[in-house]
Structure formats: C-alpha cells, structure tokens
Amino acid sequence: MSTCPACGNASTAKLFEVTADQASRSFVNPRQYPDRSRKLTGHLSLLWGRDTCDIRKCPDCGFGFADPFVAGGAEFYNLAAPHPSYPAMKxxxxxxxxxxxxxxxxxxxxxxxxxxxxxxxxxxxxxxxxxxxxxxxxxxxxxxxxxxxxxxxxxxxxxxxxxxxxxxxxxxxxxxxxxxxxxxxxxxxxxxxxxxxxxxxxxxxxxxxxxxxxxxxxxxxxxxxxxxxxxxxxxxxxxxxxxxxxxxxxxxxxxxxKLLKFLREDIVDSFLRRAEKPGSFCEFVRGLPRSKAQRIGQAVIALALSPLRLPAWTYAVGNRSTLGSAxxxxxxxxx
Ligand SMILES: [Zn+2]
Incomplete structure (x- = not known):
C-alpha cells in the first residue's frame, strides 16, 4: 500500500528502506541477547510479509509512513522492549x-x-x-x-x-x-x-x-x-x-x-546508531554483559566521539527553531 494514510493521496514517494535485520539490531543487540535478536528478526519478516520495510512520504501533507503500514503488536514489544521505562516529565x-x-x-x-x-x-x-x-x-x-x-x-x-x-x-x-x-x-x-x-x-x-x-x-x-x-x-x-x-x-x-537537552540526547543517540553497526567497536562494547563498568565504558566512548558531532550540531543550532523533540x-x- 502506498496511499497516504493521513490524507488519502495515492502518489507517495519512497525515501529509503530498512531490512528486518537492521531494524532488529536497532532494538536488540545480537551479542547481548542472541536468542531474542534472532526471534525479533524473524518476527519482523513475518509482520511485513517480506524482509524489508519502506519509509515513504506524502508530497501533499508531508506525512511520512512505514510501508507496510503495520504497527508492532504485543509480540513485537515483548521482544524489542520487554521493560519499557517512561520519563516522569515531558x-x-x-x-x-x-x-x-x-x-x-x-x-x-x-x-x-x-x-x-x-x-x-x-x-x-x-x-x-x-x-x-x-x-x-x-x-x-x-x-x-x-x-x-x-x-x-x-x-x-x-x-x-x-x-x-x-x-x-x-x-x-x-x-x-x-x-x-x-x-x-x-x-x-x-x-x-x-x-x-x-x-x-x-x-x-x-x-x-x-x-x-x-x-x-x-x-x-x-x-x-x-x-x-x-x-x-x-x-x-x-x-x-x-x-x-x-x-x-x-x-x-x-x-x-533546548541546547543542553539536545546535546545530551544527540551524544547518546549517535553513539547508539554507531553501536548498531555489525562488527564495530561501539557494537562490541554495547554487547558486553550489563554492568556498571560497561555503562561507564559506553559513556566514555560516546563523549570521546562527540567532537565528530560538531558539523551536525552546527546545522542544528542554525535550525534550532524547528528542532525541539515533540x-x-x-x-x-x-x-
Ligand atoms: Zn498525505
């Protein structure tokens, strides 16, 4: 289905696609939880009826959407995030x-x-x-x-x-x-x-x-x-x-x-993206058994990599009026 779910426009454009393996890695580290990771990859292929999912965008209303436009159900959330946490203030x-x-x-x-x-x-x-x-x-x-x-x-x-x-x-x-x-x-x-x-x-x-x-x-x-x-x-x-x-x-x-909130989130999120890459050093550290030392190790690496974020931050500050979270x-x- 490529019709826009928000406005009904039948002509929408594909932005990019993700694979079931790539999506699975973004939710579960395969070194840390090999069994859950394998089950999640299989579940995503079943959910989508294929091994990939497209991200499309409507030129009329700007709505971006997954195609197949199908939500994760209880099985997905049990595999991807069995212990959700909720921020107290937003x-x-x-x-x-x-x-x-x-x-x-x-x-x-x-x-x-x-x-x-x-x-x-x-x-x-x-x-x-x-x-x-x-x-x-x-x-x-x-x-x-x-x-x-x-x-x-x-x-x-x-x-x-x-x-x-x-x-x-x-x-x-x-x-x-x-x-x-x-x-x-x-x-x-x-x-x-x-x-x-x-x-x-x-x-x-x-x-x-x-x-x-x-x-x-x-x-x-x-x-x-x-x-x-x-x-x-x-x-x-x-x-x-x-x-x-x-x-x-x-x-x-x-x-x-808010600049400080943005920087904190950007340092963490860009580290997590690196940690999704199979065979990368960040993925190795993220996949170590959970401990205080592992958490500190991740924080040190994320901070050490943060100077590489300067071009992104320069862009963000130039566009700050549009880049809040919600x-x-x-x-x-x-x-
Ligand atoms: Zn639309």
Missing part, C-alpha cells in the same frame, strides 16, 4: 496543563490513552480533574498495576475495538502522548476519538517532531525505526485527517529547542 505535559488551566475542567472526565505509569495523570489529578473522573488505558501489565494502585480506572485493549468502553460521548478530554506515531488504522483511531468525545470535547496529542526525526536520520543518528514508530505526523497531516473526520485542528506547536496538537470536536 514538555508536552506542561504545555497541556497550561492549556487545561484555560478550560473549565471541574467535573469533567478525562482519559489518557497509553498512560504508562500514570506520570501525566499524577500531575493533573486533584488540580484539573477529580481522581474519580480520570480513566487510563495501557496494554502493558506492569503499567496497569501501577495505574490501578494510584486509583485510576484502568483499561487494557484496543481503543478501536467495539468492546472498548462502548460509551458514546463518554469523555470531555482525551490525551494521547507519544502513542499515535505507533498506530496503524489511523482512520479507525480518529473515528473512535470522535465517538468517545463529548460535544465540544478535545483531544491532546503529542508525537515526535518529524523535522527532528529527519535531522537525526540525515546526520548519522538513530533511525525512527518501524514497526515501533510507523507514522511521522506533520501539522498538514493532522489537519487533513481531522477534516476527513469532522474534527478541527485548533493548535499545533513544536517543542522549543509536535503537540489540540483537536476539537465541533458540532
């Missing part, structure tokens, strides 16, 4: 709270799709919403236990399925942070968001900033690898899918660029 959390303060949220209901351990919900509980009005969705069992222990009404399962909270107009506010870029069947997702929202309800979505993604891929840092991330959303792509579903894209902002949107239901 720019999009603070930006959303700023927006919520301008709305009257007393007595309203909210649901966080892909809530992780509930760090965002902890920030809005008792000051924007009553705890009893907060719902959380996550398929990860450890995350579900954490959410339940905090008193949130917790669901697992797929937002798009008919047995998923079959309540039309159940929620005033829906949050989806760093989730939508993982999802296929995006029209079903938007149809469901509209169904679940009350009249005048809003959805807040944050995804990776696609300009930052292309910066990384063009400057020997990490590839935004399928089937973990399969969609590279743009303002125009959000606008298009909103219009097709009778929703309104009301705000779209990029995370501001793209954040507010979408409204208009009746």
């Amino acid at each position: 720019w999009e959390y603070a930006r959303t709270i700023e927006e919520l303060r301008g709305l009257s949220t007393a007595g309203k209901t909210a649901i966080d799709v892909g809530a992780g351990f509930g760090y965002f919900l902890d920030l809005i509980k008792d000051n924007c919403f009553h705890a009893s009005d907060i719902y959380a969705v996550d398929y990860n069992e450890t995350a579900q236990l954490a959410l339940q222990s905090k008193g949130y009404k917790t669901f697992s399962g797929d937002l798009r399925e008919d047995d998923f909270i079959p309540m039309r107009g159940a929620f005033d506010i829906i949050f989806m942070f760093q989730v939508f870029e993982h999802m296929d069947r995006v029209d079903d997702v938007f149809a469901r968001l509209k169904y679940l929202l009350k009249a005048q309800g809003s959805v807040f979505i944050a995804v990776p900033n696609e300009i930052r993604t292309y910066y990384m891929e063009c400057h020997e840092s990490l590839i935004d690898m399928p089937p973990n991330h399969i969609g590279r959303w743009t303002k125009e792509a959000f606008d298009s899918i909103c219009r097709r579903h009778g929703l309104r894209l009301s705000i779209c902002e990029r995370e501001p660029f 793209l954040w949107v507010k979408i409204d239901k208009v009746s």
Whole structure:
C-alpha cells in the first residue's frame, strides 16, 4: 500500500528502506541477547510479509509512513522492549496543563490513552480533574498495576475495538502522548476519538517532531525505526485527517529547542546508531554483559566521539527553531 494514510493521496514517494535485520539490531543487540535478536528478526519478516520495510512520504501533507503500514503488536514489544521505562516529565505535559488551566475542567472526565505509569495523570489529578473522573488505558501489565494502585480506572485493549468502553460521548478530554506515531488504522483511531468525545470535547496529542526525526536520520543518528514508530505526523497531516473526520485542528506547536537537552540526547543517540553497526567497536562494547563498568565504558566512548558531532550540531543550532523533540496538537470536536 502506498496511499497516504493521513490524507488519502495515492502518489507517495519512497525515501529509503530498512531490512528486518537492521531494524532488529536497532532494538536488540545480537551479542547481548542472541536468542531474542534472532526471534525479533524473524518476527519482523513475518509482520511485513517480506524482509524489508519502506519509509515513504506524502508530497501533499508531508506525512511520512512505514510501508507496510503495520504497527508492532504485543509480540513485537515483548521482544524489542520487554521493560519499557517512561520519563516522569515531558514538555508536552506542561504545555497541556497550561492549556487545561484555560478550560473549565471541574467535573469533567478525562482519559489518557497509553498512560504508562500514570506520570501525566499524577500531575493533573486533584488540580484539573477529580481522581474519580480520570480513566487510563495501557496494554502493558506492569503499567496497569501501577495505574490501578494510584486509583485510576484502568483499561487494557484496543481503543478501536467495539468492546472498548462502548460509551458514546463518554469523555470531555482525551490525551494521547507519544502513542499515535505507533498506530496503524489511523482512520479507525480518529473515528473512535470522535465517538468517545463529548460535544465540544478535545483531544491532546503529542508525537515526535518529524523535522527532528529527519535531522537525526540525515546526520548519522538513530533511525525512527518501524514497526515501533510507523507514522511521522506533520501539522498538514493532522489537519487533513481531522477534516476527513469532522474534527478541527485548533493548535499545533513544536517543542522549543533546548541546547543542553539536545546535546545530551544527540551524544547518546549517535553513539547508539554507531553501536548498531555489525562488527564495530561501539557494537562490541554495547554487547558486553550489563554492568556498571560497561555503562561507564559506553559513556566514555560516546563523549570521546562527540567532537565528530560538531558539523551536525552546527546545522542544528542554525535550525534550532524547528528542532525541539515533540509536535503537540489540540483537536476539537465541533458540532
Ligand atoms: Zn498525505
């Protein structure tokens, strides 16, 4: 399928392709976990129905997408990232709270799709919403236990399925942070968001900033690898899918660029990219048994290589107004 999933344009262009082996290496080091690495490579070939996956881009709305446009399921995540971690604070959390303060949220209901351990919900509980009005969705069992222990009404399962909270107009506010870029069947997702929202309800979505993604891929840092991330959303792509579903894209902002945060992430990410190359010294060190010495060794090498990043950093500073980490949107239901 090469039709744009965001706007329906049938003419999209191939940017590059990745192999199942290359994708597998980006998630699991084959020296450290040979068995898991082998299973993951085989699983990706099955998922894609071939040994490669293309990355394509729509010339109309700028949406970038994996082709086949198929998301990783439970088996993929169990192999690729069996112990996910979630940062406690993100720019999009603070930006959303700023927006919520301008709305009257007393007595309203909210649901966080892909809530992780509930760090965002902890920030809005008792000051924007009553705890009893907060719902959380996550398929990860450890995350579900954490959410339940905090008193949130917790669901697992797929937002798009008919047995998923079959309540039309159940929620005033829906949050989806760093989730939508993982999802296929995006029209079903938007149809469901509209169904679940009350009249005048809003959805807040944050995804990776696609300009930052292309910066990384063009400057020997990490590839935004399928089937973990399969969609590279743009303002125009959000606008298009909103219009097709009778929703309104009301705000779209990029995370501001913070130099120190950027440098820290760039040093780590460019080291990890080097460590994906079979037979490289970085791959050897990354594949050593996990220990404090191995972690220190990786940090020393990453820092020692950082002067090689100067041309990339010069480019980044020159384009800093576009290179924050996240793209954040507010979408409204208009009746
Ligand atoms: Zn498009």
